[in-house]
Amino acid sequence: DADVTQTPRNRITKTGKRIMLECSQTKGHDRMYWYRQDPGLGLRLIYYSFDVKDINKGEISDGYSVSRQAQAKFSLSLESAIPNQTALYFCATEMGTGELFFGEGSRLTVL
């Protein structure tokens, strides 16, 4: 089983719908991250959490919210999805060294 698991792996939705992407990890790391990948732009940080009670905005947090339900779980929500949120989303964990451990990604398409 993967150390960082993301669900769903693929999702197609319509503009205005609420979407939640879930992430769970078995690495025991305190730090968790959500990144988004767009063609030609690399990966950009949406939100991060250094422990269960710590939530911080990243570079592109507008339109997103997160919940850290436990050390092992970090979910990303789009309250009202829009087409420019179509992207590949990655959850990652890390233990303070900068070495991120990524999940396999969740591909979201907003029509």
Add this chain to the structure above:
Amino acid sequence: DQQVKQNSPSLSVQEGRISILNCDYTNSMFDYFLWYKKYPAEGPTFLISISSIKDKNEDGRFTVFLNKSAKHLSLHIVPSQPGDSAVYFCAASLFYNQGGKLIFGQGTELSVKP
């Protein structure tokens, strides 16, 4: 404005030869740099890193060079193998203790031909 840039979207090399992937950055406050490798349908995986107090770091076939005066780093893969074909991302961190708060480049797709 892109603070970390990989100006070559793609690179093709012959098996056994050297692959050189380049990365430029604009913020002189970056003090830690990393390279990640990504295969299709998988998440990126950490490859190698370098602190700003060093100018070179090696790990097997992979070497990263840092030129702070030029704000440039490069990843050398010698010898290149077909299994190295992937997208490579360079990334930078403002402070080492900020861990995974990274600024990524756009990526370079490496193709190693047999």
